[in-house]
Amino acid sequence: MNIFTLNDFSTTDINSILDEAEEFKAGKKVDFKGKKVVANLFFEPSTRTHYSFDKAAYNLGCRTQNFDTTNSSIQKGETLYDTVKFFESIGCDAVVIRHPKENYYQDLVGKIKIPLVSGGDGTGNHPSQSLLDLMTIREEFGHFDGLKIVIVGDIVHSRVAHSNYEIMKRLGMEVYTSGPREFEEPGYNYVDFDTILPEADIIMLLRVQHERHHDLMKLTTDEYHRLYGLNQERVNKMKERAIIMHPAPFNRNVEIADDIVECKQSRIFKQMANGVFVRMALLNRVLSDD
Amino acid sequence: MNIFTLNDFSTTDINSILDEAEEFKAGKKVDFKGKKVVANLFFEPSTRTHYSFDKAAYNLGCRTQNFDTTNSSIQKGETLYDTVKFFESIGCDAVVIRHPKENYYQDLVGKIKIPLVSGGDGTGNHPSQSLLDLMTIREEFGHFDGLKIVIVGDIVHSRVAHSNYEIMKRLGMEVYTSGPREFEEPGYNYVDFDTILPEADIIMLLRVQHERHHDLMKLTTDEYHRLYGLNQERVNKMKERAIIMHPAPFNRNVEIADDIVECKQSRIFKQMANGVFVRMALLNRVLSDD
Amino acid sequence: MNIFTLNDFSTTDINSILDEAEEFKAGKKVDFKGKKVVANLFFEPSTRTHYSFDKAAYNLGCRTQNFDTTNSSIQKGETLYDTVKFFESIGCDAVVIRHPKENYYQDLVGKIKIPLVSGGDGTGNHPSQSLLDLMTIREEFGHFDGLKIVIVGDIVHSRVAHSNYEIMKRLGMEVYTSGPREFEEPGYNYVDFDTILPEADIIMLLRVQHERHHDLMKLTTDEYHRLYGLNQERVNKMKERAIIMHPAPFNRNVEIADDIVECKQSRIFKQMANGVFVRMALLNRVLSDD
Numbered sequence: 001m002n003i004f005t006l007n008d009f010s011t012t013d014i015n016s017i018l019d020e021a022e023e024f025k026a027g028k029k030v031d032f033k034g035k036k037v038v039a040n041l042f043f044e045p046s047t048r049t050h051y052s053f054d055k056a057a058y059n060l061g062c063r064t065q066n067f068d069t070t071n072s073s074i075q076k077g078e079t080l081y082d083t084v085k086f087f088e089s090i091g092c093d094a095v096v097i098r099h100p101k102e103n104y105y106q107d108l109v110g111k112i113k114i115p116l117v118s119g120g121d122g123t124g125n126h127p128s129q130s131l132l133d134l135m136t137i138r139e140e141f142g143h144f145d146g147l148k149i150v151i152v153g154d155i156v157h158s159r160v161a162h163s164n165y166e167i168m169k170r171l172g173m174e175v176y177t178s179g180p181r182e183f184e185e186p187g188y189n190y191v192d193f194d195t196i197l198p199e200a201d202i203i204m205l206l207r208v209q210h211e212r213h214h215d216l217m218k219l220t221t222d223e224y225h226r227l228y229g230l231n232q233e234r235v236n237k238m239k240e241r242a243i244i245m246h247p248a249p250f251n252r253n254v255e256i257a258d259d260i261v262e263c264k265q266s267r268i269f270k271q272m273a274n275g276v277f278v279r280m281a282l283l284n285r286v287l288s289d290d
Numbered sequence: 291m292n293i294f295t296l297n298d299f300s301t302t303d304i305n306s307i308l309d310e311a312e313e314f315k316a317g318k319k320v321d322f323k324g325k326k327v328v329a330n331l332f333f334e335p336s337t338r339t340h341y342s343f344d345k346a347a348y349n350l351g352c353r354t355q356n357f358d359t360t361n362s363s364i365q366k367g368e369t370l371y372d373t374v375k376f377f378e379s380i381g382c383d384a385v386v387i388r389h390p391k392e393n394y395y396q397d398l399v400g401k402i403k404i405p406l407v408s409g410g411d412g413t414g415n416h417p418s419q420s421l422l423d424l425m426t427i428r429e430e431f432g433h434f435d436g437l438k439i440v441i442v443g444d445i446v447h448s449r450v451a452h453s454n455y456e457i458m459k460r461l462g463m464e465v466y467t468s469g470p471r472e473f474e475e476p477g478y479n480y481v482d483f484d485t486i487l488p489e490a491d492i493i494m495l496l497r498v499q500h501e502r503h504h505d506l507m508k509l510t511t512d513e514y515h516r517l518y519g520l521n522q523e524r525v526n527k528m529k530e531r532a533i534i535m536h537p538a539p540f541n542r543n544v545e546i547a548d549d550i551v552e553c554k555q556s557r558i559f560k561q562m563a564n565g566v567f568v569r570m571a572l573l574n575r576v577l578s579d580d
Numbered sequence: 581m582n583i584f585t586l587n588d589f590s591t592t593d594i595n596s597i598l599d600e601a602e603e604f605k606a607g608k609k610v611d612f613k614g615k616k617v618v619a620n621l622f623f624e625p626s627t628r629t630h631y632s633f634d635k636a637a638y639n640l641g642c643r644t645q646n647f648d649t650t651n652s653s654i655q656k657g658e659t660l661y662d663t664v665k666f667f668e669s670i671g672c673d674a675v676v677i678r679h680p681k682e683n684y685y686q687d688l689v690g691k692i693k694i695p696l697v698s699g700g701d702g703t704g705n706h707p708s709q710s711l712l713d714l715m716t717i718r719e720e721f722g723h724f725d726g727l728k729i730v731i732v733g734d735i736v737h738s739r740v741a742h743s744n745y746e747i748m749k750r751l752g753m754e755v756y757t758s759g760p761r762e763f764e765e766p767g768y769n770y771v772d773f774d775t776i777l778p779e780a781d782i783i784m785l786l787r788v789q790h791e792r793h794h795d796l797m798k799l800t801t802d803e804y805h806r807l808y809g810l811n812q813e814r815v816n817k818m819k820e821r822a823i824i825m826h827p828a829p830f831n832r833n834v835e836i837a838d839d840i841v842e843c844k845q846s847r848i849f850k851q852m853a854n855g856v857f858v859r860m861a862l863l864n865r866v867l868s869d870d
Contacts, residue, residue: 037348045656048666051645055670058617058643063348065341070360070650078539086338089562090345249658272669327638353638355631360650366625368829376628379852380635
C-alpha cells in the first residue's frame with residue numbers, strides 16, 4: 001500500500017485516517033517494539049515533514065534510517081528507483097520520500113514491494129500536509145461541509161495548495177485562492193483577498209519562497225506584506241470563529257505579521273502537533289497492511 | 291577484534307562467518323536489547339555500506355550513532371585516531387569506518403581497545419563487500435572450488451576487486467579480470483572479456499567512476515558500453531547457470547544495460563540483501579568477543 | 581527547567597550534579613524505556629558535545645532526533661525560535677542546542693515549555709563542558725578549594741574559558757590565564773605561562789583555532805608551540821600530582837606536543853568519558869523535572 005496523493009483515497013478513507021489520528025492524539029498506543037524500520041529519504045531540505053515522520057515512527061515503536069542525501073551514492077548519479085530498491089533489499093519495512101520531481105513515484109509504482117509514503121513531490125502533492133490541515137479543520141469545526149477557505153500566496157508552485165484544493169472541494173468545502181496574479185493556478189477559484197477575508201472560515205497562508213520567487217514575483221516583500229500579509233488590521237476583519245493556518249516555515253512580516261503567528265486565531269503550531277498524529281495514522285496503516 | 295581485511299582470516303573463519311550470515315537469513319535472532327552502541331564513521335559518500343551496517347546493527351538490537359563528517363570537528367583538522375578515540379571514550383562498543391586513505395587503520399591498530407570494522411579503505415580492501423559476494427556465490431553454487439569468475443572494469447582503483455582477488459583465489463576459484471587495459475592491475479590474470487564470457491560462472495561488473503575516470507579512461511561511456519557493457523546479446527552467450535554481480539551503485543547503460551539489472555541471471559539486489567546478513571555476522575562476532 | 585549557564589546554579593546544585601554523574605559512572609541505571617525523545621540541534625560543527633549528548637540520551641534509554649542543519653528549513657531562513665517551537669510541537673521532551681550566537685537562548689526563555697540544554701553559545705558559555713572539567717578535577721583531587729588552575733590560549737574567544745573562570749572562582753579555585761596577550765580577557769588574572777607552570781595543579785590548554793586566528797594571532801603555530809605549547813620539557817616542570825586538561829579537539833604539536841596527549845599526567849580522554857556522565861546527569865535532571 002502506497003500513499004502518494006489523496007486523490008487515491010475516498011472521503012470515507014480520509015475520515016477514517018483522521019479518526020485514527022485523533023485516537024492517537026487522545027492517547028491510543030501502537031508499539032511495533034523496534035521490529036519495524038522506516039527509512040526517511042528526503043531529497044529536498046525539510047524540517048517539519050522529515051522530523052515529524054521520524055517522530056511519528058518513534059511514537060509507534062519503530063526505528064528509522066535517515067538517509068543523508070548529501071553524503072551518499074546519489075552524488076554518484078544513482079537513480080531514485082535504485083536507491084529505494086536498496087532500502088527494500090536491506091529489509092526496511094516502509095520508505096518515506098520527499099523529492100523535487102513532480103510525480104517521482106511513477107518510477108516506483110508496481111516495482112517496489114514495501115509501502116511508500118510521499119512526503120511531497122515537486123509542486124504536485126503533499127498528502128500528509130493535507131491530512132494535518134484537514135485534522136486541524138475538523139477539530140475546530142467538527143465538519144468540512146460548507147466551510148469557506150481562502151489559500152493565499154504562490155498557488156501555482158505549491159504542493160500544499162494543489163493537494164488541498166482537490167480534497168477540500170471533494171469534502172464539500174468552498175475553496176478560494178488569492179495572492180499575486182502571476183502565481184494564480186488556471187481553473188482555480190481566484191478572489192480578491194480583502195474581499196473574501198471577512199467571509200472565510202479559514203485563512204491559509206503560503207510561504208513566500210524568496211529563493212524561488214526572486215525573479216518571478218513582481219513585488220518586494222514589503223509590498224507583498226501590504227497587499228497579502230496577514231496583520232492585526234486584517235485579523236480584526238476576520239469572522240469571529242475564523243482561524244489562521246500556515247504549513248510553515250513562515251516568513252515573519254512577509255506573509256504573516258510577527259505578532260499574528262501565535263495570536264488567538266492562529267492554529268500554526270497546532271498544525272505541527274497534529275502532523276505527528278496523522279503521520280502515525282499513515283505509517284500504522286501501511287505497516288499493518290500485509 | 292578488528293576486521294580490516296580478509297587476509298587476516300583463514301578460509302575456515304570465512305566459511306564460519308558465512309554460515310552465521312546464512313543462519314541470520316534463515317531467521318536466527320540475536321538481541322543486544324539496546325545495550326550495545328555501534329558508531330558509523332563514513333568519511334566518504336556511501337549509501338549501501340553505511341545503511342547496511344546501520345540496519346545490521348538494528349537487527350541485532352543495537353543502537354547506532356551516525357557521525358556526520360560534514361558537520362564535525364573533522365572540519366577543524368582533527369585526526370582519525372583522535373576521532374575514533376573519542377567514540378571509544380564515550381563508551382561506544384564498536385566503530386565501523388569507511389575512509390579514503392588506503393590502510394588508514396594502521397594509525398589505529400593496537401591503540402583503540404574497542405572493535406573496529408572497516409567499511410572500505412581507499413583502493414585497498416572492502417571485507418564486508420567481499421563477504422556478501424562470497425555468500426551470494428556460495429548460496430548459488432554450494433561451493434567455491436573451481437568456479438570461474440571474471441571481474442570487469444577499473445580493477446586498479448577498486449577495493450572490491452582487490453579484496454575479492456585475493457580471497458577468491460585462496461578459496462580455490464579461478465579469478466580473471468578484464469576491462470580497459472589502462473585499469474589493469476599488474477600481476478592479475480587479465481583476459482579478453484568476450485573470450486572469457488561463455489566460460490565464466492560469475493560475471494562481476496564494477497562501476498565506471500565517471501567523476502574519477504574522466505581523465506584516466508580513454509573511452510567514452512558509449513564505447514565502454516559497447517566494449518565491456520553487459521547487454522542482452524552478451525547475456526545470451528553466458529553459461530546457463532552463470533550469474534551477474536555488481537557491488538553497486540551501477541550506471542545503467544554503461545557497465546550494464548538497463549534491462550539486464552534485474553534479469554533472471556542478475557543477483558545484484560540479492561547481494562544487497564545478503565550484505566545485511568554478513569554485516570550482522572561481523573558485528574555479532576566483534577561485539578560478542580570479550 | 582533550562583540549562584544555559586552555570587551562573588544560574590549554586591555550588592550546592594553543581595556538586596549535586598557531579599554527585600549524580602559519579603553515580604552514573606559507578607553504574608547507576610536510569611531507563612526511560614524509549615518514551616522520552618531528545619532533539620539535538622547543532623548549528624555549529626561539533627563532534628564531542630553532539631555525540632556525547634546523543635550517547636548520554638541513549639544511556640538513559642531515550643531516543644534522539646539529530647537535526648541536520650545543512651538540509652533543513654534553516655536554509656529557508658527560519659528563526660531559531662520557530663525551529664525549537666517545532667520540536668516542542670511534535671512532542672520532543674527536551675532540546676539540546678549549540679548555536680554560534682552568544683546568548684541565543686534569550687530568544688527562547690519563557691516561550692518554550694520543554695527543557696532546553698545549551699551545548700554552547702557563541703563565545704559565551706558551555707555549561708556541560710565546565711561540568712565535565714569539574715568532575716575530572718574533583719575525581720582527581722577530591723575537592724576544589726585552593727586548587728590552582730591556569731587556562732592557556734585564546735581566552736577572549738573561548739566559551740570554555742568564560743564558563744570555567746566564573747564557576748571555578750566561585751568554587752574556591754585560584755584561576756589564572758595565559759597565552760598570547762592579544763587573546764587576554766580584560767579583568768582576568770593573566771600570568772606568564774612558564775612562571776605559573778611549576779605551581780599549578782591543573783594546566784588547561786585551549787585549542788588554537790587556525791580558521792579564526794589566522795588574522796588575529798601574531799604568532800605562527802611553531803612560535804605558539806614554542807611559547808605556550810605543552811611539551812615534555814614543560815611537563816617535567818609540573819608539580820608531581822598536577823594534571824593536563826584540554827576540551828578538544830586539540831592540535832597536536834601546536835598547543836600540545838604529540839607525545840603529551842596521552843602521557844601519564846593527561847586527563848584529556850578521561851574528560852571525554854566524564855562528559856557522557858555529566859550529560860546523563862543534566863538530561864536526567866531536566867527530563868525528571870515535571
